[in-house]
Structure formats: structure tokens, C-alpha cells
Amino acid sequence: MAGNTFGKLFTVSTFGESHGIALGGVVDGCPPGLELTEEDLQVDLDRRKPGTSRYTTARREDDEVQILSGVFEGKTTGTSIGLLIKNKDQRSQDYSNIAGSFRPGHADYTYQQKYGFRDYRGGGRSSARETAIRVAAGGIAKKYLEQVHGIKIHGFLSQLGPIAIDTIDYSIINENPFFCPDASKLEALDEYMRDLKKSGDSIGAKVSVVATNMPVGLGEPVFDRLDADIAGAMMGINAVKGVEVGDGFDVVTQKGSEHRDTLTPEGFTSNHSGGVLGGISTGQDLVVHMALKPTSSISVPGQTIDTEGNAMEIVTKGRHDPCVGIRAVPIAEAMLALVLMDHCLRHRAQNAAVHCTTPVIPGSVK
Amino acid sequence: MAGNTFGKLFTVSTFGESHGIALGGVVDGCPPGLELTEEDLQVDLDRRKPGTSRYTTARREDDEVQILSGVFEGKTTGTSIGLLIKNKDQRSQDYSNIAGSFRPGHADYTYQQKYGFRDYRGGGRSSARETAIRVAAGGIAKKYLEQVHGIKIHGFLSQLGPIAIDTIDYSIINENPFFCPDASKLEALDEYMRDLKKSGDSIGAKVSVVATNMPVGLGEPVFDRLDADIAGAMMGINAVKGVEVGDGFDVVTQKGSEHRDTLTPEGFTSNHSGGVLGGISTGQDLVVHMALKPTSSISVPGQTIDTEGNAMEIVTKGRHDPCVGIRAVPIAEAMLALVLMDHCLRHRAQNAAVHCTTPVIPGSVK
Amino acid sequence: MAGNTFGKLFTVSTFGESHGIALGGVVDGCPPGLELTEEDLQVDLDRRKPGTSRYTTARREDDEVQILSGVFEGKTTGTSIGLLIKNKDQRSQDYSNIAGSFRPGHADYTYQQKYGFRDYRGGGRSSARETAIRVAAGGIAKKYLEQVHGIKIHGFLSQLGPIAIDTIDYSIINENPFFCPDASKLEALDEYMRDLKKSGDSIGAKVSVVATNMPVGLGEPVFDRLDADIAGAMMGINAVKGVEVGDGFDVVTQKGSEHRDTLTPEGFTSNHSGGVLGGISTGQDLVVHMALKPTSSISVPGQTIDTEGNAMEIVTKGRHDPCVGIRAVPIAEAMLALVLMDHCLRHRAQNAAVHCTTPVIPGSVK
């Protein structure tokens, strides 16, 4: 219980359901003096918000965030920051039919069993709509990380169904509706998604997040390792079923002589580790991948049971994303930003400063 | 900082270095009245301990655990449980040569940079030797889970380098030194490991853990989801680089109609989800996989730098496991047990009892 | 940092400044199925709100609370509850003069020094206005405690300056503007406060809170004792400088033979302990007292310094309570409710149920 707070020193506590009055949260632990406006947070909210392309749900939400406290004369005061996003385009009637049944692949069944009772409108609290506040809070962390430490976070789609990304060009990620860093794949993605929408089905995806200009030293072993906290954060995003750091599952068939990243006076010569050794950042790029399942809300009919346990057929109506992986990109960035900011503060508590020791070598290989 | 405590209600705080006086910890939050002896914990410690087969490090440790408190007349009292394992076979001289250099693939570099100073003997706190206490604490959780809820936890090797496991027979896992559930692969494993040792190299592995007889309802969304906490726990084990729940990275190419697990009055007809929906257990088997990198301590010479930043060649002596994945099996079991016990208590805090609602359907498909 | 969350299992995270847009918070960990409406919370908010009598500040705030999430069809869902109270009667111009100086006895100086920067309007986050959200959150706890465990919480003024209360009649507490349980003292209080207002000065007070119908067994030694958590909660209320449980400072001159409460088959024969032994509730009435300093915002001129360190004279204008102790009564009740609810859930996590063991004796003496 009490599972709605993320972080230890830089914390985010959230509330809100898909079809409730509003989403909101409290961000606590932001150092004073950071310049912060609602516009800073709106950038990523606009990247995440629904209805921006034909590939996402048709629900229309402005997702305008209000900063209710913690900022005075344009700067954070060091006190807690209240965030609020009002829901606007709830159409609860769309969901009245699911009150009495469990959509397969959804949290309907587990929420009902856990709490004995659920807000069935649009999935209630289990809806990914909840992540809007994570994105807003992550925006604060992103600004801090970039301004104070120069850390930048780049999220992108690295695979959608059968279409894998080959080349990574950060500069085009925000220029296309797929957050795809590979221009040569845009047409294939567009075609695939059109066909998918026609079929009424959905598809899985792989999303990657990379943090560049990382300091050495973030992470608190033995349990609160940087990679452990990242894995928890990513697996906690709706629909994520797998998380990798660096080479991930490829290490299963690697030999030690092949995997270990050589150190030279000029820096590491490879980055199999993904920028973490022993749970602590190496100063190299931090590389994280995650697998997102296809959304379970599809118009392809399926079998399920009603809340009394009787068999029935179900067709999920409503407005849904055929590939939740796409809009997960800014969410994954936000979660990585929250983890990194928390660890910057945690590291600073114990040491003089992040980047305090001059690294023996630069974290050269990306 | 303060990263040496795991869990929220059932917590384990640990201490100890590879070549220090002792390893130990405090287990807090164990309900009173559980029958508990040191022998209960020794079983898994013996499975994890080094020197039991030719495939592991030659370091010999009895890893005998002492329960120093919290148990009276054979039963837990509800107060904190002190655990202690004395180190016996430290050979610090083996490591004196690494005081001045950074072993590639190890945490030497990151510990030095983070803390400005490190206990270099056998890797100090970054050594996997630290996990002995996790296994002891996990033994308490295992006993509780089985006695109170009937939950059983099965860990096994599912791949070692190129050798993947095809069939799973829990009954033979503890009968072979690889924790391999597939009798047909034992010979191949033996041969592969002999050759590997000769070459002085190491190899990666995939380890799986399955919890059977799971209750419905464990997990605390939106952040403390059961799968999120499991991912954090597993990625926090030394050498782990990837974690999957259920179908894991296979979901990237799955369609929604294929992935979603159908509910019927008799139960689920498949288990693509791995037993978690919306961050809450479904009552099906909980299925977790993880990838472990090859150990970086190998006798194959490699390039690195000394603590002054000068290039040098390194050959890691000392006594090491050629495949850390093998001994990770009881560690992964322990971590899963710790997560599940924590969530049993957290669920109970908010609800009448685990298993309190009669599940609408049995969690039939494993 | 991150000091804006209270509780471990039943948590309240708050935000908001005296003259900001709104106050709000997230209540996490409330069990599902509790009937809850905004009216339930408004009762205590109305008791705390300013402008209700001539003895309190003239600032007028409706303090209308909105429940933004976590309640569906009139019942809590087990997910986080968002609370919001909009500020209405901010008159920031009243405070423009304090931007450049430190009011003696206020947090102006310490906030400025800690954060290097402060929201000076009405004291910003340091204003007791922030406690409105504590009262709203405490209302949820109060309802739970009464409905599930039958526990009732009674706060009252037990001394105001020289006027000490002699008899305690719970039934009249809410019938007078002083929350005074002694009808014979009302006239003296009224007269004292009139004179005080004329003088432009302020006065200290003693406030007591008693929980009746307590279960045995709440409290988690050795650190999270019930009395320790209560002391922290009460000392965390603005202006509180002392906290007592049971006989409090009177124990300094008591002998053991006098202090110890005798147990008989019919129950305890006295309650010197105030209902806590070894940090765990005895089942007797829980008795807590606290001392509140006189408000430092008075119109009696005083010496201070400006933010440059120069001496200056100050007269605090604005609208203030001449005795903050009065309005602290519902705040103290709320904090006690939050502590008790947190401990009910914590106890339940570890044991079958609160009140699970039949007490050997009733907790008879109040």
C-alpha cells in the first residue's frame, strides 16, 4: 500500500484516474533556485498527449499543467511543488459495458480482486493516463539535470513489431509521430500502422532511453543501484514486460573477454555495460531498453468472463492506441530523469558534489 | 546513500565485505510465531556457497549463519532478527595487485570514483559474496510464504552461453551442480564448462525464477507494482543486465490478439503476462527471467589503466566463478521471496487478508 | 529534504503556501470500501478555518475541500486520494513590508538562510495555513478509525495563559469558540482574550488530545513507538514547543511505586502512562498534551534586522490569531488520527488484525 510515491530524496506522489476530475501530484525535494515555468513542463506533456496523430487514441486532452506551489518569482523555493492537470474529454459512457466484465490483458480482473471494487471508467487508476503527471514531474527533473549537470535524456522508438531501427539520429526523433530516430524507417512504420488500424489489432514495441553527459558515481549499492532503480522505474510503466541495461539479454551468450569494456587513458573503448558497473554510473552514456506489450484494448473480439465468472465474448470499444509503445517514449524519458535526479541528490548527500572527483578517464564510448 | 536496505515492510539491511570480518544483517518486519531455525536458512546458503563443485570458485566458506535475535523458543517474536556469517577463507594477498588498478568490467573504477577510496580486497562491498546475507534473509521469507500462503519458489538455469534449456523439471534442479531443470542438457553443460575453464574465460547465462500457488492481488500500483519491484530486485543482483516478466522481449513482435491471456470460468488459458496485470498478481504462476553477464575476472589478459590513469595489462588472479549465473540461482530465488513477502504484508495492511477475496477464477495456466 | 510526506503506510504528502493558488495533497494507503464524502472532511476544516470568531484572524477563507480522486460511487477505491483547497482571501500586499526583514519569532530568518530565498507572502510555506490539508487528511483517518475500530479523538484547550482548565466535559468542546471543555472557564477566557487583543499582544496555550476506545497493541518498537511517532507529529505542528504523554513532566518527581499503573482482572486502576507502555498502546485512553507558544506576529513593536543585517524596528501587521493554541485543537486531533491510522495499518500488516487478541483485561482507567 501507499505505492503512489516514487523516489527517495526527489519524490513524486501522484493521484488521479482516467475519467476522474483531475490528475495531480506533489513533487518534493527539488532544490531551491531552479528557474521553472509551466511551459517547461508542457513541452513533454504535449509530446505525450493523446490525439496528436492518427496513430494514437482519438481522445483529446490538452493536458495543460498548473504549478500550484513551490515556485515564487519564477524560481523553485525548495518547498513542495503541487501539479494539477484537469481531465476534459472523459466519455465514461464508452466504458459502461466494461463495468460487468474483465477485459483480457487488462488490470480489470486484478484491481477487482485486490480491492474488491474498482473504478471501471477507462480503467480508472490503472489507465496509462496517470502517466501524464509522471511526465510533468519528469520535466522538472530534466530541467535540473540539464542545467546543473549537463545531463541530456533521449528517448526513442527502437522497434515496432517487425520493424527494427538501425541508425540513431537524435535530431529527428521529435520531427516524426513515432519518435523514430531512423528516417529510413518512417514510411514502413506509417504503412504498418495503417494496416494495423484497419485490422483492429495492436502491436508491441521496443523503446530505448539514453542519457548523455553522465557523471561518474551515481548509484547507491548494494540495493539502490542505479540500474536496479532504473529497472524498477521502467518495469513500472504500463505495458512494459522487459528491461535491459547495455547489452541486456545479449550477455547470455557473451564471453568475459568479449563483454568487459576496456579502460584506456582516453576512456572506455566500448560500452557493453550500458554505463553502469557495480550499480554505479561509469560516466559513459547510460543505455536502457524496454519491451512494451501490445495494448489489450482491441476491436478484435475475444473470450473473457463477466464479474460473476460466466463466459462471454468481448470487443473493447473506446479510444485506444494501437501501439502504446509510441507514446511511452516521453514517459520513459521522464522516469529516467526522475531516477537520475533522485540519485544526484542522494550522491550529493554523502559526497561533496556530483562530479566532485575528476574522473580518471573520460567516459568516452557512447 | 543508505542503499543497503531492501523492502518496505519486510526489510533487510545488510553489511559486510568480501574480505572483512563478517557479513551480517537485520531482518525487520517478520510476523511473530513463525517457527525458525538456523537450519532453515542453511539449506539455501549451502546451495549458494562457493567451492561445492568444480564449476565454481575454489574459495571455501562454510557460510554458517547465526541467528542472533528475534527468535525465542524456536519461534519468531515479531522483533528484528540479527543474522551473522563469519568470513573464514579470506586470502587478501591475492588481491593486493588490484589495489592500484581497475579491473575492466568490475566496480573498481566506479567505487573509487564515487567514494574517492575503496576496500579493494576481493572487490570489497561490490563482491557478490555480499549476497550470502540476502540468501539467508530470503530463507526466512521463503519459509513464511510457503507456511502461510503455500507459495513455492523455483529458480533454475535456463541458458548458459549457447546451451538453452528446453524442458523444465523442478524435481532435478537441486540434483545437479548447474541448477538445470533439463536432464538432457547436463552433459553438454559439463563439457562446455570444462572447455571454458581451460580457456580461462567466462560465459553469460540466463536464470529464471517461478513462483507457484500465487495469490491474486499482490502489488501496489502505480509505482510499487509487483513486477516493478521484482525488476528492481533482480537488476540489483550482481551481473544482471536484463529482466523479463512473462513473455518479456518477445512481446515486441506480438499482436494484441495474440498476447492477451483469455479468461474462462476455469481460469486463464495462457500466461503471456507471466502472472502480473497492471502491476498486480493474477494468481497464475509468476514467471521471471534475467540475463547475467560473464564474470569479468578472467585469466585472459586485458588492457586497463592504473589508478593514476596509465595504461597497463591485467590478468585477474584470485578464485572466481567462470559462470556467475549458476550460483545466482538461489540468490534470485531469495530476492523474489523478499519481494513477495514484502508485498504479502503490504497487501495485508490495506486489506483483510491475502487470498481474502475468493478469486473469480483459479489462476490455472502456469 | 523531501520532508512534506507524513506517515509510513497511511501517508499524506502536502503542498501549498499561505498566499499561493491553492493548498493540496495526496493521501495514500487508505483501504478500499470506506464511505467518504467532502462533507466528512469539511466538518473539521470548518472548526479550524479562520474568521469564525473574534478570537481568531480576520482572514476569511471557506476552506472548501475537493476530493479529486480515489473515491468512486461514494467509497474509497484503495488508490490515492487527491485533495485541493483553493486560497481565496490572499492579501499579499499586507506582507510586502516583510520581504526585506525578518520578523522575530518567525521562520523568516531560517527559511531565508536554508533556501537562500523565500516566498515571504504571509510566511509562505511556513504559515500554519498549510495545516488545513493536514486537517482534511486527518478527517479521512478519523472516519476510518471510528468506523473500523470505534476509536474516537477528542481535542481541547487545557490552558490559555494563566487560565487552566479543571474539568473535562467533551460534550461542550464544540459549543464554544475556545474548544474549552470546562464551562466554568468560558467567561474568564472571553475576558482575557478581549484584553489581550486590546494590548496587541499574544499568549501561549496548552492543548490536549485524548483517544478513547483504543485497541491494545499499536506501536512498532524500538524506534517507531506509538508515543515517539505522536511526539514527532505534535512537535511538527506550528508553534508547539513541548509534548507530553500521560503524566509527562510530572514523572520527574514521581517514585516508581507511585507512577506504575496497577493491573487488576478488571483493568488498570490508574493511567499515569497515558495509555502507552514500551511504545505500544495499552488499551487505556491515549492522553497527549502539548504547549504552543504565543504567536510572534503582534502589533507590539519589536527590534529586528533587515535582510542586509541592519537593525530596525518592526510592527507585524496583517491578520493574526492572538492565541494560535485555539485553532490548533483540530490540527492536533488530525495529527493524532494520522498517527493512529498509520499504526493500525502497520500493526495489521504484521498481525492478523487489530483487536485480534482478546485483551487479558479491559483498558479500563481513562
Added chain:
Amino acid sequence: MAGNTFGKLFTVSTFGESHGIALGGVVDGCPPGLELTEEDLQVDLDRRKPGTSRYTTARREDDEVQILSGVFEGKTTGTSIGLLIKNKDQRSQDYSNIAGSFRPGHADYTYQQKYGFRDYRGGGRSSARETAIRVAAGGIAKKYLEQVHGIKIHGFLSQLGPIAIDTIDYSIINENPFFCPDASKLEALDEYMRDLKKSGDSIGAKVSVVATNMPVGLGEPVFDRLDADIAGAMMGINAVKGVEVGDGFDVVTQKGSEHRDTLTPEGFTSNHSGGVLGGISTGQDLVVHMALKPTSSISVPGQTIDTEGNAMEIVTKGRHDPCVGIRAVPIAEAMLALVLMDHCLRHRAQNAAVHCTTPVIPGSVK
């Protein structure tokens, strides 16, 4: 549950019972590079240990602490520190008679009711013997506070029964068995205690702790205020029933014009606040008082019940302190040190450094 950890960034998790094998704990979050030896911790353990004067229990324990980890080559490494104190002079037979009854004023009844079961030997976990580990951990904090911030902590007896202390001379505190700072009261104390011992009764006491050379800015409002955390820490010491900061309960009859501490360019001219405003340290001396009840273990016969609920007479044998307040002095110092260190780290996480802003004025008045 899980109430055996103290602190948020600098944490201490403890275990051990009065008559168990050993007491121990894990100290986590200590910055690296602090010079630390067992002798550093032994100083306060020796001040707390039993059997050092005729005024304390006759139980003889060396209370020798072992540092099991976290220190390498004489300095802390930044990893967790394991502490162990073996019990030596257990005489469990002394307590066999209390297995079946509840000593009045003790935690016997509440532990039995909470856990359904208790380690009755010497009070088990509820015994103040547990505080030895707090004193050891506090020794680490004390050393850090003094070396890094120059903060010094002075605990002393300020009243014993009817004998109140008038003058405070820190230099004699450790020169007498009462931790009394007033040489003129030593004879009276000696006489009073002799008489008390003869009577078989016990007496209450008041203990004070003062931290000098405090920085401005420690404390994390609104809940984790410095004074709130101190109150929780002190009320969590065995036998404490009341806590005051600064003027404490005297504020009840003070006027605002009298209580508020005037700021001048040369510093504060008084210290009614006790060094905390708005939950944040002012830089003045931090002044804390606490009331300790008389020990309930006395040889004066009393009435109680047995575990079946039948009335019986009880005479508590065993070896007990006639005034637990005396040995509480080093414990109170340790708890204050733990709180201050935690807050130094918490403050540093959010800000550049403790003492980072030059205080506008010195915190002059003590």
C-alpha cells in the same frame, strides 16, 4: 512493523534482546573518509554501560563494540557499517518468575498482547539494554558532526526527583556518576540515591541535551522539522514521557512580546526558541529537555495479574537502575547526534553545503 530503523539518510537498524546472544546493528549512509575506530565508540558505551557506580544496576557488561565492516585502513568507506556487542552477564533465571505475569509499568503486557508471545527474559527487546547500539551508532554521528561541522553535544542530568540543577558547567559532567553539571548538588544527589536504594523504590528525572556551534538551516519542513524529529527521537527512548525544545511548557503562560527572540546585527539576544524556528535550526544552541519516569522494576511489592488474568502480588527482582534517567544521558546525546547527522546529510542533498550561506547574524545567544 519494521520499526527498528532510525533515520532517513543516515540510518541505524538495530537488533538484539536483553538476554540474547548479542546486540547489533547496521549503520548506513556514513560518508566515506571519516577516521573511525572502535575506541571512538567505546567512550560513550563506557559512559552508558551498567555496573559503573553504586547508583546503577549491578549487571556487569563490558559492552565492547566490534566494527565488522564499512571501515578500511582506519577510514569509513561509504558502505554500511556493521556493529556488534556480545551479551555476557545474562542471568535469565532471575526473570523466570516474570514469564507468567505482567510487571506493572513495564511493556510485558503490551508485548504479549501485540505479538501474542514474548521473550520475557529481562524484558527481551523492550529492555533499555537495546540502547547500547544506539549509543555506538550515535558515536559515529558525534564524530562526524564534530569533525565536519564543529557541532558538539552535551547531555546532562537537570533534575532528579526533587533535586533540580541550577548551574551548568559542562566540564564536570563526566567527572561524576550522575552526569550532573552542578557541583553543588552532588552531595544531595548521593544522599538521595542512598536513601532511595534502601527503600527499594525508584525516582524520575529530567535530562537535557544541548548542541553547540550549530549551523543555520537544518530541518525539513513541513513534517520533518528538526524539532519534530528530535521529539520523536527522544520520546522513543525508554521511559521518556515528555519532551521540550527551548522554553517548552513555560510558553503556555508567556506573551508574544516576551517569547520572541530579538534579532540584532550581533545575533539573537535571547534563546526562548531553543534554537529552532519553523522547524529549522537558527544557529543558536539547540536546547532539548526530557522527562524520564521512575523505573517500574522495584522491590516494593505491587499488585498485578498473571498471564491468565488472575490477580497476584509482584516484587520485581533482578538488577535494576533506581533512576533510569542517569544512564539515559549518553543515550539522549546519541539520539540527538543521529538526528543532527541525518539532517546535515538531508540538507546537503538539497543545497550546496551546510553552512553554505553565510549567516546574516551569528547565532549568538546560547
